[in-house]
Amino acid sequence: MKLSRLVHLAGLSILLIATLLLVACHQDQPPPWQLSDISGHMPDLSFQLTDDQGKTVTAADYRGKVVLLYFGYTHCPDVCPLTLAHLHVVMQRLGKLSDGARILFVSVDPTRDTPAVMHNYVTAFDPHAVGLTGSPSDIEALSKRYRAAFTREPGNANGGYEVSHSSGIYIFDGNGNARLLATPADPQDKLVHDLHLLLSPGDAT
């Protein structure tokens, strides 16, 4: 009789501890993001460049939109198109919510990437993509702001050359605050999950 009461008591205490742990866990909820949270670690979106229509644009033109900032160049046949193709699928999976997002593809090769070249390039990928180019100093300023590096490699006999560049995708909320960092290796599911949260109306973030 005594033993069974003891067992009963032990069972109750375990239940109590488990409940307390659960409550504690709930209060100490992990952040909802699946990508790297860069809130407070990167400056707000700020730039003045030329879009693929030849118009001068600044970060203020994209306020109210969730921005995916990616540095690349059109003569990059492999990694840049792969990244943009993945972002296209992400946009498709977001459905109507994707109207609130813009992919800003910033050229690190402004010599070859004129607004016209950029226009043909970005429209081949996704209607939410905007090509941005500008003076080398303006582009360098923007890339340095986000610690994204790029280097022009030595040219070949035909005058062609490659540009090595950072491959991160910087995500900003509608107020231009830096929020998340994705890499091309991140699965689409993570991007869809986090963008869904950022784009949903009345999101608690």
Add this chain to the structure above:
Amino acid sequence: MKSCAMLVLLAAALLPVGSVRAAQADHVAATHAWIRLLPGDLPAAGYVTLQNNDCNVATLIAARSKTYASVMLHQSTQETDGMSSMVMVEHLKIPAHGAISLAPASYHLMLQQAAYPLKIGDNVEITLDFADGSQLPVRFLVQPANAVDAN
């Protein structure tokens, strides 16, 4: 490996005259061959999976095409600091009874200066050259820029 050597011996016994060893290209099967087409005259990338059914390594040393003035074997690399670069590849070994994928963000053929404007759905023949001088012509299917997993 053992059975492979036996086969070679058997073949040698059956063919007393002439060369026994078939060319590298004869043992390589190409599948999933496609090109990501980019607008205008921008360089495109060609991808293919190469399966080597021989007991000897096959070594890809070059590729060429009548459709593109320049075909180069490249590899995209990703540094730990997130920098993405491209490097030229002199030769690519396909292991015995193994496969190598030329796939996005890895090995690829960089295709430049198309002889005519290509369209989605076109087929482009690219010849792969192996170290022993043998050749493998492969038909690549032209896919849109935003194709993710083509074919």
